[in-house]
Amino acid sequence: MSDRYLDLVGSGLGRTLAARLGLPRPTPLRRYALGQPVLEGPAVLAGVGAAPLLTRVRDALEHAGVQIQDTAAASDEGAARLGAVVVDASAARTVGDLEAVRAALVPTLKRLGSCARVLLLGTPPAQLTAPAEAATQHALEGIVRSVAKELREGATANLLLVAEGGETALAAPVRFFLSARSAYVDGQVLQVGPGAPQGAVDLDHPLAGKVAVVTGAARGIGAAIAEVLARDGATVLCADVPAAGDSLAAVANRVGGTALQLDITTPDAGERIAAHVAQRHGQRLDVIVHNAGITRDKLLVNTDADRWASVLAVNLEAQLRINDVLLDATREGALADGGRVISVSSTSGIAGNRGQASYAASKAGVIGLVQALSAQVAGRGITVNAVAPGFIETEMTARMPLGTREVGRRINSLGQGGSPVDVAEAIAFLAQPDNAGVTGQVLRVCGQSMIGA
Ligand SMILES: NC(=O)c1ccc[n+]([C@@H]2O[C@H](COP(=O)([O-])OP(=O)(O)OC[C@H]3O[C@@H](n4cnc5c(N)ncnc54)[C@H](O)[C@@H]3O)[C@@H](O)[C@H]2O)c1
Numbered sequence: 179m180s181d182r183y184l185d186l187v188g189s190g191l192g193r194t195l196a197a198r199l200g201l202p203r204p205t206p207l208r209r210y211a212l213g214q215p216v217l218e219g220p221a222v223l224a225g226v227g228a229a230p231l232l233t234r235v236r237d238a239l240e241h242a243g244v245q246i247q248d249t250a251a252a253s254d255e256g257a258a259r260l261g262a263v264v265v266d267a268s269a270a271r272t273v274g275d276l277e278a279v280r281a282a283l284v285p286t287l288k289r290l291g292s293c294a295r296v297l298l299l300g301t302p303p304a305q306l307t308a309p310a311e312a313a314t315q316h317a318l319e320g321i322v323r324s325v326a327k328e329l330r331e332g333a334t335a336n337l338l339l340v341a342e343g344g345e346t347a348l349a350a351p352v353r354f355f356l357s358a359r360s361a362y363v364d365g366q367v368l369q370v371g372p373g374a375p376q377g378a379v380d381l382d383h384p385l386a387g388k389v390a391v392v393t394g395a396a397r398g399i400g401a402a403i404a405e406v407l408a409r410d411g412a413t414v415l416c417a418d419v420p421a422a423g424d425s426l427a428a429v430a431n432r433v434g435g436t437a438l439q440l441d442i443t444t445p446d447a448g449e450r451i452a453a454h455v456a457q458r459h460g461q462r463l464d465v466i467v468h469n470a471g472i473t474r475d476k477l478l479v480n481t482d483a484d485r486w487a488s489v490l491a492v493n494l495e496a497q498l499r500i501n502d503v504l505l506d507a508t509r510e511g512a513l514a515d516g517g518r519v520i521s522v523s524s525t526s527g528i529a530g531n532r533g534q535a536s537y538a539a540s541k542a543g544v545i546g547l548v549q550a551l552s553a554q555v556a557g558r559g560i561t562v563n564a565v566a567p568g569f570i571e572t573e574m575t576a577r578m579p580l581g582t583r584e585v586g587r588r589i590n591s592l593g594q595g596g597s598p599v600d601v602a603e604a605i606a607f608l609a610q611p612d613n614a615g616v617t618g619q620v621l622r623v624c625g626q627s628m629i630g631a
Contacts, residue, residue: 180571181587181594181595184204184206184594187203187204188203204332204593204594205292205293205330205331205332205592207293207358207362207594208358208361209358209361209603210357211358212382212409215244216242216243216244216261216353216356217244217245217295218291218292218293218294219258219260219261219262219294220244220245220247220258220261221245221262221263221356222246222247222248222262222263223235223239223246223249224265224282225265225266225278225282226266226270226275226278226279227270228269229266230266230268230345231266231299231340232264232266234345234348235266237349238349238353239264239352239356241381242381249286259292260290260291260294261291261294261295261356262294262296262297263282263283263287263295263296264297264298264299264356265279265283265298265299267279267299268299268301269301270300270314270315271311271314272314273314273317276314276318283325290329290331291331291333292333293331293332293333293361294329294333295334295360296325296326296333296335296336297336297338297355298321298335298336298337298338299337299339299340300315300318300337301315301340302315302341302369303316305341305342318337319337319367322335322337322365322367323365323626326591327365327591327626332361334360334592335364336364336365336366336367337366338352338355339367339368339369339370340369341370341371341615343371343372344370344373344615346375346615347371347372347373347374347615348370350375350613350616351368351370354613359603359606359607360603360604360607361596361603362596362597362600362625363600363604363623364590364591364592365591366622368616368619369616369619371617372615373559373561373613373614373615373616373617374559374614375613379611379612380411383411384411384610384611384612385410385411385606385609385610385611386411387411388411389413389414389459389461389462389465390407390412390413390414390415390465390466390467390609391415391451391455391463391465391466392404392407392414392415392417392467392469393418393440393469393496394417394418394469395416395417395418395426396418396419396426397425397429397573398573398598399469399522399567399598400467400469401429401598402597402598402599403467403606404416404433404435405599406599406602406605406606407433407465407602407605407609408435410609412464412609413434413435413436414430414435415435415454415455415458415463416429416433416435416437417437417438417440417442417451417470418439418470419439419440419441420439420441423439426439436458436459438454442470442492442500443491443492443496447496447499448500448502449503451463452503452504452509452511452512454511455510456511459511462510462511462517463511463512463514464513464514464516464517464611465517465518465520466500466501466504466519466520467521467522467609468496468500468519468520468522468544471492471493471522471524472489472492472493474488474489474536474537475534476533476536477532477535478535478536481535485536486536489537490543493537493541494540494544497544497547498547505560513560515558516559516560516614517560518563519548519560520562520563520564520605520608521544521548521562521563522544522564522567522601522605523541523542523545523564523565523566523620524541525566525627526538527541527566528541529629531629544564545566547564548564548620549618552618553618556617559614561608561613561616563608563616563617563620563621564619564620564621565601565604565605565608565621565623566620566621566622567596567600567623568590568596568622568624568629569586569590569625570596570597570598570601570623571595571596571598572598575595586629590624590625590626590628591626592626595625596624600623604621604623608621
């Protein structure tokens with residue numbers, strides 16, 4: 179869907195006019211393309227105290243071909259615009275230690291290039307028992323969420339909390355947050371725990387050899403997920419309702435995958451997916467993406483039992499039932515150990531939304547699902563996460579009344595709606611085999627939307 183305002187203020191005359199009138203001028207976001215460098219400029223690394231994570235960050239970035247610049251050069255007036263600044267504040271334990279974070283950010287923020295990245299690394303406050311220590315670490319959230327709101331030109335700021343043992347699984351999240359794959363992820367906090375990354379990563383094709391199922395793949399966000407997973411090397415089983423058969427077949431052909439016409443609310447949906455995997459892909463499944471979803475918006479007082487049930491059946495009950503079948507390790511075509519389960523939630527499931535009690539119930543339910551299931555299957559090396567999109571430009575949001583649509587688009591730190599590919603990139607990141615330490619989490623892809631903030 180096109181955002182005419184963004185197009186207008188990006189053009190010569192529109193740009194001048196917007197500047198004269200003092201209108202906001204959102205920057206078109208840099209998005210990932212195969213072979214593109216991780217960053218457009220060098221990265222500066224800084225730390226508080228012993229900064230125990232910086233060596234790992236440096237190794238991960240050098241492996242990904244990122245040029246690293248020292249802090250002194252970064253504050254030099256004539257220096258090139260920076261692609262990123264990473265501050266390891268995981269060792270900060272006193273309020274006074276936060277000064278080092280401020281001091282690292284002040285000169286570097288001034289030198290950030292377009293669509294640059296700010297990434298802070300911290301320790302989960304829940305891991306610290308002393309109030310002063312937990313307070314210091316919690317303060318990092320306030321810094322990141324505010325800096326994200328202050329940054330301009332499509333730049334983002336996020337916080338990675340590294341739990342004990344999480345340093346071995348840090349490379350994939352660091353790469354994601356610094357690269358253009360995280361274009362619409364802003365002002366977010368993600369936790370990395372211990373996890374054993376599987377083998378060496380092919381940075382261009384991190385999902386090579388993997389088999390993934392995507393529900394609701396015929397259009398919108400689901401089609402983008404199928405495309406991005408395939409671009410990253412996966413073979414994709416695209417599932418959608420029989421009524422969407424033609425567009426489903428077109429997506430499956432485009433991504434070199436297979437199509438399965440399936441209403442996910444049918445009682446044997448999980449068995450049918452497993453049977454299709456076993457017959458067509460000759461191996462087990464590695465990634466499950468629960469994307470299919472519907473809305474039946476009405477104020478709760480006007481919602482009848484059928485309308486209520488239909489939303490919960492598609493968006494929540496089907497996921498629970500399909501997981502039960504595909505997590506049965508004895509079944510042919512089920513999820514392999516070390517597999518990935520990713521559910522699409524929504525910022526409505528975090529904040530609630532007028533007229534969306536049924537939808538918000540289903541999407542909040544998904545968050546409960548990933549939290550409980552992640553603990554259950556951790557022993558098998560399976561991770562379970564949710565992605566919560568904000569305002570994404572799709573057929574669903576194109577149907578909104580103009581006023582609601584404009585508000586949804588603009589009330590976020592990047593001043594624009596996200597694209598289906600932004601949600602797909604977050605899902606592909608959660609699907610990566612070397613991203614083994616992120617589980618039971620909800621990653622918002624919302625440009626730091628005020629909704630659910
Ligand atoms: N577009 C947004 O701004 C936005 C925001 C937050 C969350 N989401 C979520 O993202 C997901 C995709 O949304 P979208 O905007 O691409 O929606 P969409 O309506 O364009 O696509 C949804 C797809 O799911 C399929 N589907 C519906 N019921 C099904 C069933 N019973 N069995 C199999 N397939 C079924 C549909 O046929 C369709 O192809 C949904 O879960 C939605 O709730 C979207």
